[in-house]
Amino acid sequence: MNKSKWLLSRFHRYMLDRDQKMHKKGTLFCILSGGLIGLALAIMMPATTTLQTQSTQWGVSFWGWMIVLASVALLASVFSFLGTKLSYTAGLGFMKNMQTIVGNKVARLPLGWFQADSAGKLSRMVTQEMISTGQTAAFFIGQLLKNASAVVVFCIATWFWNWQLGMLLTLAIPVLFLLMKISQICVGKGNSLEEPAEQEIASRVVEFAKCQGALRACHVGADYEELKDSFVNSKKQSVRGLWWSALGQVLSGMGVQMLVAGMITFVSLLGLAGDMGALETVVMIGVTLRFTTLLNDIVSSLFGMEDRRQMLNALDEVVDTAEMPSVTKTKGNPKNSDVSLNQVDFAYVKDKPVIRNISFTVPANKMFAIVGPSGCGKTTIIKLIARFYDVNGGNICIGDIDLRDFTTEDLFKQVSFVFQDVYLFNDSLKNNILMAKPDTSERELNEIADLAGVTEMIQRLPDGWNTLCGEGGRALSGGERQRVSIARALLKHAPIVLFDEATSALDAENETNIVRSIETLRKRSTLIVVAHKLETIQMADEIIVLNKEGHIAEVGSHEKLLAKNGAYKEFWDKRNASSQWKLA
Known part of the structure; x- marks a missing residue:
């Protein structure tokens, strides 16, 4: 204007x-x-x-x-x-x-x-x-x-x-x-x-x-x-x-x-x-x-x-802020829930790329973990798959359809998120979970609550399902908010689930619930996980290792990458050593 x-x-x-x-x-x-x-x-x-x-x-x-x-x-x-x-x-x-x-x-x-x-x-x-x-x-x-x-x-x-x-x-x-x-x-x-x-x-x-x-x-x-x-x-x-x-x-x-x-x-x-x-x-x-x-x-x-x-x-x-180009109708139906990145480049600031020439494919119903040093672009990849931003070069597809050929509504039917920073609305615990699928039956809701570890919360909190979460979820602990976020993802039944640092700062009990939920999700969804926890990384079918320049350094299973004795082996040894630390 x-x-x-x-x-x-x-x-x-x-x-x-x-x-x-x-x-x-x-x-x-x-x-x-x-x-x-x-x-x-x-x-x-x-x-x-x-x-x-x-x-x-x-x-x-x-x-x-x-x-x-x-x-x-x-x-x-x-x-x-x-x-x-x-x-x-x-x-x-x-x-x-x-x-x-x-x-x-x-x-x-x-x-x-x-x-x-x-x-x-x-x-x-x-x-x-x-x-x-x-x-x-x-x-x-x-x-x-x-x-x-x-x-x-x-x-x-x-x-x-x-x-x-x-x-x-x-x-x-x-x-x-x-x-x-x-x-x-x-x-x-x-x-x-x-x-x-x-x-x-x-x-x-x-x-x-x-x-x-x-x-x-x-x-x-x-x-x-x-x-x-x-x-x-x-x-x-x-x-x-x-x-x-x-x-x-x-x-x-x-x-x-x-x-x-x-x-x-x-x-x-x-x-x-x-x-x-x-x-x-x-x-x-x-x-x-x-x-x-x-x-x-x-x-x-x-x-x-x-x-x-x-x-x-x-x-x-x-x-006047430019909106992402959006189609009025999704061009076709994705043949499966494969996620593929093809020579993807992206920079938040011009001439300062975060990721460079990234290419990999996550087959449907498989779990891929992304690891690497801070600032290498792990979270950026997750956000690009969710189309928080458009890529600067290359393309990202779900099935055989480019993300840019999905309507926003259809894209978010395909994808569910579990982020470390979970936002809950100042409403009841029940309504915060039902946002993912409002017409859910009581039976299905209770099953999801059991799986995500929410049932224990309901039994412990004075108002049970009617407990108010507070603005942003401040009435609950960080681990409890993660359980609610996991329950949403389970309830949505999205073909693709994106995890970003979901288990990086949780206690053993909360982490057990989330790991159990991941095991369930991987049976019916394509999972892409950014994680630092050794247990979560080992669960992945394939592991993508990024270097600090934003390139893919290695790709393979946990055992194969350890055998290469490369960047992943160094990462694994450092993590394994830090997990053994004890306060004197």
Whole structure:
């Protein structure tokens, strides 16, 4: 989205057709209202002349001008009411539709898009920023155009009353609006400094709240440097932004005051020269002061809109994020649950590849383990198979179908995940498992619970199946959350199951349950496991060994790889030695 475009068109992008039409109609009423306000100010000039001279002006008497003025004021009030009502209704529609658009977009974004700070940014976007941007659609745009049209009409009408004053305004107004534009740029610069810092604070606060366990374990529960640094940086950027905003305010205020001072001086000179009566002069000075409020309101509206531009930029950034290409219908049916990677290359950052030229095939109903040093791309391979990202080179197939030829829904029917970092919803234990298959019978659910070790939990927890898991599953231990995740995978009956470090940090009891579940899953699913536990690795039919450069170093069964006396043998010996360590 072009961020330099007029904000009105950018707001209409997030409105339904009926809200767009309503907003356009409301904006038109605001413009008409503003034009009538400018005309009412202009009418004060001939009306005052007729009152002072007791003669007609352009064939209309004083009371005739009063009737015209009252009619114009009444009509301006009606148009202002209609414009405000329609604009606010459209603004509310904008906020409602914006939430829908962001929600739908988030549901379609690649899973790899989501980072640790995504929750803070998105929560701020659909709460505080939503209200602020909605206020612009509902109020600032209409007020800006209303006051601008009032200024334009007043300037044009002034030519008919006094050409010198008309000339003054005609020459001064463009200069004033140039100063306002420069002021708006200065304010925008200030906001561009402040907004990212505020987003950083929001993300760090969410992180601080979610990671209290880890922070307290490191004795930084109340002294989190990253959060402190975000506040320090925010203060620094706020001061810089304030200076830019102050410069904008000074420039706009200076322009308005210079124009008003010039108008008052000119009107006073006309009065002293006798070209304008005393009453006329006093009224014109009052009209000038009222004109000043119009100019100040324009400045306020411009700055108010500029304040929201950064928020709209953040919204555009999410909505304009490229989605993975998706087909509307899966191209064929996979002949089996084989998983094959063919010369796959991938990099999170351009020119910094994580994996290079990876090729292997996992036959249906076989178990492959992936091992290697940290950072070699083990988890990346799992995420690519789940299509969290698209490969940079080569392709990945399920059966004989490229992942990119599956619809998202059909792909996730094929694949189930068991990750080390399990997220559970703040719902009952039962409902968290039933997410995988809501229509499961009680008998099947109990069988799955027995297999995954969940039955022991149910019997031990006071509320059994109805135990609330807490936000993120914090009411359960790490091992218990893993059991629930395993139960989901068992219940889903997916042809392919991906394990990522699922047994790396579990106690013996939990690990026994998970290993037993893996034994069951491998009888009916294709398993790809990233693991460090020796027992899990030995279970695999084939083991893929990656080196630190992201290449495949070795492939084979446990016995064959040990016999090669290569990278896997070195890995195995180190793991085996560490498993024998004891505290003295």
